[in-house]
Amino acid sequence: xxxxLWLNEREIxxxxxxxxxxxxxxxxxxxxxxKRGCETSNCGLCTVWMDGRPVLSCxxxxxxxxxxxxxxxxxxxxxxxxxxAFLAKQGGEQCGFCNPGFIMNVLAMEDELTxxxxxxxxxxxxxxxxxxxxxxxxxxxxxxxxxxxxDELPLNGxxx
Amino acid sequence: xxxxxxxxxKKDAMALVxxxxxxxxxxxxxxxxxxKVLRSPHAHALIRExxxxxxxxxxxxxxxxxxxxxxxxxxTMAGQTYxxxxxxxxxxxxxxxxFVGDPVAIVAGETEKAVDLxxxxxxxxxxxxxxxxxxxxxxxxxxxxxxxxxxxxLCPVGADNKRNLCASGSEGEGDxxxxxxxxxxxxxxxxxVKAVQQSMMETFRTCTYLDxxxxxxxxxxxxxxxxxxxxxxxxxxxxxxxxxxIKPRIGGGFGAKQTVVTEIYPAIVTLKTGKPAxxxxxxxxxxxxSSPRHEMEVRVRLGANRDGCIRAIEVHTLSNTGAxxxxxxxxxxxxxxxxxxxxxxxxxxxxxxxxxxxxxSAGAYRGYGATQGIFAVESTVNKLAAKLGMDPVALRRMNIxxxxxIMPAYYGETASSCHLEQCLNRAAAxxxxxxxxxxxxxxxxxxxxxxxxxxxxxxxxxNCDVGSVTVKLSDEGTYNIIVGCTDMGTxxxxxxxxxxxxxxxxxxxxxxxxxxxxxxxxxxxxxxxxSTTYLTGMAAVRACEQLKERILALAADKMQREASELCFDxxxxxxxxxxxxxxxxxxxxxxxxxxxxxxxxxxxxxSPVSPPPFxxxxxxxxxxxxxxxxxxxxxxxxxxxxxxxNTNLARVQTEGGLLQGIGMTLYEDIxxxxxxxxxxNSFLQYKIPSRLDAGKIRVEFDSSYESTGPFGAKSIGExxxxxxxxxxxNAIYQAVGVWIxxxxxxxEKILRGMKVI
Numbered sequence: 006x007x008x009x010l011w012l013n014e015r016e017i018x019x020x021x022x023x024x025x026x027x028x029x030x031x032x033x034x035x036x037x038x039x040k041r042g043c044e045t046s047n048c049g050l051c052t053v054w055m056d057g058r059p060v061l062s063c064x065x066x067x068x069x070x071x072x073x074x075x076x077x078x079x080x081x082x083x084x085x086x087x088x089x090a091f092l093a094k095q096g097g098e099q100c101g102f103c104n105p106g107f108i109m110n111v112l113a114m115e116d117e118l119t120x121x122x123x124x125x126x127x128x129x130x131x132x133x134x135x136x137x138x139x140x141x142x143x144x145x146x147x148x149x150x151x152x153x154x155x156d157e158l159p160l161n162g163x164x165x
Numbered sequence: 166x167x168x169x170x171x172x173x174x175k176k177d178a179m180a181l182v183x184x185x186x187x188x189x190x191x192x193x194x195x196x197x198x199x200x201k202v203l204r205s206p207h208a209h210a211l212i213r214e215x216x217x218x219x220x221x222x223x224x225x226x227x228x229x230x231x232x233x234x235x236x237x238x239x240x241t242m243a244g245q246t247y248x249x250x251x252x253x254x255x256x257x258x259x260x261x262x263x264f265v266g267d268p269v270a271i272v273a274g275e276t277e278k279a280v281d282l283x284x285x286x287x288x289x290x291x292x293x294x295x296x297x298x299x300x301x302x303x304x305x306x307x308x309x310x311x312x313x314x315x316x317x318x319l320c321p322v323g324a325d326n327k328r329n330l331c332a333s334g335s336e337g338e339g340d341x342x343x344x345x346x347x348x349x350x351x352x353x354x355x356x357x358v359k360a361v362q363q364s365m366m367e368t369f370r371t372c373t374y375l376d377x378x379x380x381x382x383x384x385x386x387x388x389x390x391x392x393x394x395x396x397x398x399x400x401x402x403x404x405x406x407x408x409x410x411i412k413p414r415i416g417g418g419f420g421a422k423q424t425v426v427t428e429i430y431p432a433i434v435t436l437k438t439g440k441p442a443x444x445x446x447x448x449x450x451x452x453x454x455s456s457p458r459h460e461m462e463v464r465v466r467l468g469a470n471r472d473g474c475i476r477a478i479e480v481h482t483l484s485n486t487g488a489x490x491x492x493x494x495x496x497x498x499x500x501x502x503x504x505x506x507x508x509x510x511x512x513x514x515x516x517x518x519x520x521x522x523x524x525x526s527a528g529a530y531r532g533y534g535a536t537q538g539i540f541a542v543e544s545t546v547n548k549l550a551a552k553l554g555m556d557p558v559a560l561r562r563m564n565i566x567x568x569x570x571i572m573p574a575y576y577g578e579t580a581s582s583c584h585l586e587q588c589l590n591r592a593a594a595x596x597x598x599x600x601x602x603x604x605x606x607x608x609x610x611x612x613x614x615x616x617x618x619x620x621x622x623x624x625x626x627x628n629c630d631v632g633s634v635t636v637k638l639s640d641e642g643t644y645n646i647i648v649g650c651t652d653m654g655t656x657x658x659x660x661x662x663x664x665x666x667x668x669x670x671x672x673x674x675x676x677x678x679x680x681x682x683x684x685x686x687x688x689x690x691x692x693x694x695x696s697t698t699y700l701t702g703m704a705a706v707r708a709c710e711q712l713k714e715r716i717l718a719l720a721a722d723k724m725q726r727e728a729s730e731l732c733f734d735x736x737x738x739x740x741x742x743x744x745x746x747x748x749x750x751x752x753x754x755x756x757x758x759x760x761x762x763x764x765x766x767x768x769x770x771x772s773p774v775s776p777p778p779f780x781x782x783x784x785x786x787x788x789x790x791x792x793x794x795x796x797x798x799x800x801x802x803x804x805x806x807x808x809x810x811n812t813n814l815a816r817v818q819t820e821g822g823l824l825q826g827i828g829m830t831l832y833e834d835i836x837x838x839x840x841x842x843x844x845x846n847s848f849l850q851y852k853i854p855s856r857l858d859a860g861k862i863r864v865e866f867d868s869s870y871e872s873t874g875p876f877g878a879k880s881i882g883e884x885x886x887x888x889x890x891x892x893x894x895n896a897i898y899q900a901v902g903v904w905i906x907x908x909x910x911x912x913e914k915i916l917r918g919m920k921v922i
Contacts, residue, residue, distance in 0.1 A: 037191040038184020040416075042366045043448040047848035050366060078184035089182025093174045096813030099821070100654025101181025102366040102416025108182065127856045134848070136364050136417055137654050139820035140856040142813075 010070045013080030021067050028062040031077055038078035038105035049133035052106035053077050059113045078105040084112050091150040097142030107133040111147060168663040168673050169876045172813040175659045176678055187414040189386045190445060193372035197443040198227050198273040199280050200431045203287050205262035205269050208296035208523040208841030212260050212289060220286035225279035228438050230271040232258040236402035239315055242425040243491040244389030246629055246690055248319035250494040254311050257400055257429050263310055263488035264525050265842045266454040273434040273442055296523035298841050300485035303329045303520035310488060310521035322494035331486045332494035332519040338573045339512025344477040348468030354545045355464045357907040358537040360457040361829045363530050364853045367416020368451040369426040372443035373435040380407050381435055386415040388422045388651050389691035390681045400429040401436055412681040418653040420529035423693045424456035424491050452846040456528020459496045460485040463541035473555050475564045478505050480538060482517040489526035493519040500538030503621050506572035508564045513574045523841055529693060532886045535622055543618040543891035557617050558593050578774055582869035584805040589619060589781040591867055595801035596783040603899040613787045616895025620887035623775035624880035625696035630771060632701030633687035634708045636665060637765035642749035648680035649689025650701040655882060656814040657697040661705045663810060664875050668709035670735025687767045695880030698810055700770055702875035708768035719762040720747045723755050776871045778879045780804040782888035786896040793912030795831060797860030807871040807879035815881050819864045822885030828854045830890045834909050
């Protein structure tokens with residue numbers, strides 16, 4: 006079947022199999038940041054945005070992306086670098102495999118929530134598993150990042 | 166010191182946080198054949214007939230292999246130094262299948278759909294055999310998991326395949342029975358630690374292809390590139406020179422990837438077809454046919470006086486290695502070697518049997534047997550405290566080892582660096598041990614309890630592991646470092662560079678690190694056994710010291726002076742007497758023109774000792790006595806890993822290891838049905854902690870100085886997983902009076918213990 010969509014603001018039309026998951030599609034288009042960690046929608050690694058809202062691309066058929074704007078980490082590089090600097094400053098990126106999906110959700114949270122509490126943050130990101138970090142360093146990075154955004158400090162991770 | 170003991174950002178950090186294509190499947194050739202295996206539905210069976218003709222007709226299928234098509238040469242998948250203690254008990258495919266999930270056929274095709282269809286079309290007739298599913302009944306069971314005559318044990322580990330025995334042994338010092346008989350208090354306790362999964366986010370995966378020279382190149386997510394080279398060659402029965410292994414960034418390992426789980430399948434496909442091939446494990450495969458922790462039953466007998474003086478400890482471990490013996494003979498050793506030595510005793514004994522069963526093979530998981538043994542010994546010490554009415558922290562203060570003590574149960578090594586008591590005191594102070602007491606009933610009826618535990622591990626395998634570093638001076642005074650140790654997110658590429666930068670007195674940004682490629686990296690055993698910082702780190706220090714001497718020698722030659730008259734400050738070589746100097750830039754340039762002094766050094770390092778890192782931790786839980794639900798409110802830990810090399814990465818290692826330990830204590834469970842099928846085969850059933858389950862983890866360090874380690878460092882990677890099980894179950898006991906001796910500590914077990922259900 007034919008599909009027409011915007012991938013990281015690039016308009017594309019492709020011939021695809023009807024059962025192709027969005028995850029496989031975006032990887033086939035060179036968006037290698039998108040990872041698969043499970044087959045059961047549990048890990049959050051494959052998170053991308055569909056029209057600005059986070060979705061699990063392993064569980065969305067490409068056909069459903071018809072006419073939508075799909076965004077992967079490659080499409081928000083500047084913001085990824087900005088938050089990523091805070092994560093790296095904590096050593097919280099670790100193996101990195103969960104980072105892209107996690108960061109997509111952190112940025113979506115930043116757009117969606119105002120002044121989130123620790124509990125809000127945990128709730129919002131509950132679907133993003135990480136096996137390396139124990140989550141504490143990620144939490145420190147998120148809080149420092151949000152604080153810096155609020156204070157409009159430069160986006161280089163240097164807050165102290 | 167400029168970089169050591171600082172929060173240095175990982176060298177690969179920005180690539181990882183921006184999602185660069187640096188992992189195996191991002192880098193694999195795009196025309197790889199997709200490789201999958203057909204798996205046995207039976208725990209134990211013989212293949213009587215296998216028909217692949219219909220499957221081969223599926224369009225796009227490149228090859229289908231059965232037991233008839235593989236070399237008849239047994240090997241082990243365990244990533245260990247040759248000769249491996251793990252028995253040679255596998256073929257790539259075999260007529261006998263030994264667990265539900267054991268590979269029956271290998272299928273490779275151009276598309277995943279074609280492969281899936283072909284898998285369905287393979288017709289297998291099995292002769293189903295009785296299976297050994299309960300590891301208590303495995304030894305001397307009439308059903309043999311490995312009856313074959315060509316089964317081979319390369320090392321004297323007490324193995325006997327005709328008894329379902331993968332390893333056995335006994336050691337000790339002093340007369341344990343006599344001391345126990347003389348003790349006023351005798352404990353005899355049995356604990357059951359089930360297998361748990363490493364659950365790294367990147368599942369097992371490998372791609373293989375032929376290079377210009379016709380050699381098999383293996384691009385694999387592995388912790389052990391050099392062992393992979395040997396194992397793949399053994400499995401395929403080809404010369405080692407025909408195999409090259411490359412490790413890209415890997416998405417976590419935790420020991421799982423110290424076993425060759427996927428490598429051999431695409432490798433044999435590439436060997437047979439000449440085509441690139443890749444195998445990407447599904448999460449389900451990673452759950453049912455991988456390399457989880459060894460299930461162990463640990464019996465602890467402990468004798469003490471009424472005043473709390475512990476006089477004898479005996480540990481007897483029964484370990485379940487499953488269908489194959491990967492890491493079976495070695496993991497069991499740590500259950501005694503890393504638990505008993507924390508206490509000063511008059512006598513100890515450690516006995517063990519490792520048995521084959523028709524379960525999936527076990528492997529290496531962070532802690533590597535120490536986790537199981539420490540849960541048992543630390544829980545028994547906590548029970549002793551309860552029996553004596555003593556504070557478990559105070560009881561430990563009476564009995565633990567201190568710096569300078571000899572550890573008879575740890576190969577007779579001396580605790581040359583040990584801040585165990587300081588760690589114990591600090592962890593207790595952090596949680597408010599004295600002020601809060603052991604138990605608090607809250608106004609809402611919930612009950613809080615507090616528990617404690619300690620842990621140790623090793624730093625590399627003494628007299629065995631090799632860590633190597635190559636360092637060279639390159640254009641304009643920059644450095645290249647090439648390593649064979651495998652950064653798996655732990656940050657060892659960065660830590661090696663930190664050591665090098667401080668020795669060479671240069672900026673860490675002036676050092677490029679590369680690893681791992683078995684064709685170009687210096688030999689390294691790999692990243693396991695908590696070896697990298699301690700062992701490869703020391704190799705880095707020594708290599709850089711030697712490179713400095715070479716730099717001085719070359720400068721002396723060019724400056725026409727004696728090297729002994731010259732100094733190096735990282736930027737230039739100079740003569741203090743008259744101020745004559747030659748910059749590093751010029752030395753590097755000079756090395757590339759009319760020169761016979763190589764500015765490249767490879768240093769290999771092994772250690773006669775394996776200095777233990779130590780730690781102590783306290784847990785505070787709140788239990789709802791009506792539901793048995795456990796909430797972990799606070800977890801404090803203090804670690805002595807010697808010098809903390811990277812303050813960020815050490816903290817994150819600790820936090821991450823603790824949460825894995827918390828997961829295995831409270832949630833994670835592998836369970837099978839009565840026919841031996843693993844039902845915990847996805848993240849829906851096998852629950853690793855999410856950030857909602859993470860409690861408050863607080864970490865501090867109290868560093869001793871290990872003189873045999875680089876800049877005084879010991880290891881940290883594994884010790885951090887060992888305290889949660891005994892500390893949390895101790896806290897549960899303090900709250901509701903129930904000892905959980907079989908993990909995980911579920912609400913159901915707590916309520917049963919409370920006789921509520």
